[in-house]
Amino acid sequence: MPQEISPNPMLLNTPSKNSRGLKGLANGATEEFIDDRELAQRKAEAAGYREPVDISNLNTNQIFTAARRNQAAEWLRQMDHGAAEVLSTEPSEEHFCLSLRNGLILCNVLNKVNPGAIPKVVEIPIIDTEGAAQTTIQYFENMRNFLVAVARMKLLTFEVSDLEKGGSSGKVVDCILCLKGYYEWRQSGGVGVWKYGGTVRITSTSFPKGSPSSLIGSESADESLDESESSQFEELLEYLHLSNEVSLHESKVSTALTFLFDHLGIGLLQTYLTETNELDDFPMNSMVIDIVLRKAVKDLSSLLISQGNQLGVFLKNMLKGNCKPLLKHEFLQAISNYIDQRSGLVSNELSKFCICGNKGKDISYLTDKTSVLDVQQKQLEELKASFHLTKLEVQxxxxxxxxxxxxxxxxxxDLEVASSSYHKVLEENRQLYNQVQDLKGAIRVYCRVKPFVHEQSDEQHSTVDYIGENGNIMIVNRQKQGKEARKMFTFNKVFGGNTSQEQIYLDTQPLIRSVLDGYNVCIFAYGQTGSGKTYTMSGPDMTTEDTWGVNYRALRDLFELTEARMDVIKYEVGVQMIEIYNEQVRDLLAIDGSNRRYPFNSFFLPSQFSILNSHDMIYIYIYLNHC
Ligand SMILES: Nc1ncnc2c1ncn2[C@@H]1O[C@H](COP(=O)(O)OP(=O)(O)OP(=O)(O)O)[C@@H](O)[C@H]1O
Incomplete structure (x- = not known):
């Protein structure tokens, strides 16, 4: 009989259990480092061996058997308070069988898994005169009821004798783990494939006739295996771990399907009640709800069957479609891909999902749609990166x-300050400029000598004897003698007979700017008839700019300055024209002839025309000449 040892917790127990086990086994309160060999020995001691176990005498099967027994014990402890008191977490085979022999724990647990499966459980043994014999019979009744109920549920079962010394306790463990798997499957909604204990070596003889097709059994765990079979057990344990991974995924799928069912059922009920007007006056009762829900269940069942078939095809293809068995990571990768794909697709597209077997290590189940999704995902990432870049650029x-x-x-x-300074300087300049004009004289008198024209070109008749630079002019009277013959006159300036129209204007030009600066300026010509007043002020030919007189030149400058200052100030230019002749003042621009003589109208003001440029003035002048 091979000795048993507590399982290697690294294989089957959770990390927390490992920690607890190590602390419990360690001598003293402090933690210590132990290697695998010592760990096995300590666990063997904890499992009931008084003598230290030589690890070299143990085989993997013994470790595996103990691990499964512990798993079964742990589950029974969780399910039943009585079991928690009686069973230890890592019981020896003898202790395990002894605790279950009366059938009380098994019956209580089965009733929790399948309520009402065993209507009558013998709780307290009746001690009478016949003592233990009566108790044993009552215990046997529990065991018999349990085994009958389990067989009725088409689960793995065992013989009563398997709980006796020399029996096959492995079958008892198989039965409990089978019950555990069934219970967990029911708890998760009863959807999908279920299996107990995770073992997958299929031996059809181990199953009762008529077991569910999804039930995967195991060969009896207490069958002794020699060392040559250790490699098979290594594979078995590997597969066990793999199957747990599959169970995890299936659990997720089950949860999703449960949610889907609830959602669909409630949704269908909601839709049905909303759309069906006939039920407005109909009292809602359980029958109506049952009918609608039944329909929902039917629809959902169809969907589940379809998915179940699909999953079956997938697994079969994966297992059979390869020349050699898949490695663990290949299998996991394939399942992971499948789950990812399936969760990413809408339900009506599931049927399009393509499962593709392949050869060797290179397994790829990507569909065209997945490729499109990948490309779109990539583009989305690029867009995100581009957006981020653009955002940074914008910032x-x-x-x-x-x-x-x-x-x-x-x-x-700065410009405002400069502008303000500029205006100050400009104002200062304006003031200085006009002060200079004042200094030149508020009233200036110029003298222009009219040259001899045509037949008068005899210089002997000239009365001008001398013209000085400082404005002096000496006039000769040839009819007189001595001092009386010559007289000196002084003006601001005297222009000789050869002076051009342009030179005459140069001394007047500065006053035009003073007009726009707000100063009053008056320019007029004085002299006897034919002395050249009109020639000087207007010019002989208004169509030739070179011969323009003071008036037109002044108007030209006036408008040029107005235009230069248009951004700063707006000027309006008007013109009035009067004639004083023979003690009469006449309005030359009066349209109405009755108002032409002074007083012109009730305001005593002559007519005024606005002009926009010097040409307007010329037009007015031409008009007057033709009147
Ligand atoms: N500086 C000058 N150079 C050449 N010709 C001149 C000059 N001044 C006047 N004349 C000519 O003398 C003539 C008389 O001049 P203008 O008509 O200007 O005199 P006026 O003083 O206006 O006379 P009135 O008072 O009678 O109107 C014109 O033919 C004119 O061309």
């Missing part, structure tokens, strides 16, 4: 603009 541009705006605002302030 950078925003910062640059803010800096530029600050600079512009700063420059604008």
């Amino acid at each position: 950078q541009a925003h910062l640059t603009w803010e800096q530029e705006l600050k600079k512009i605002a700063h420059h604008t302030k």
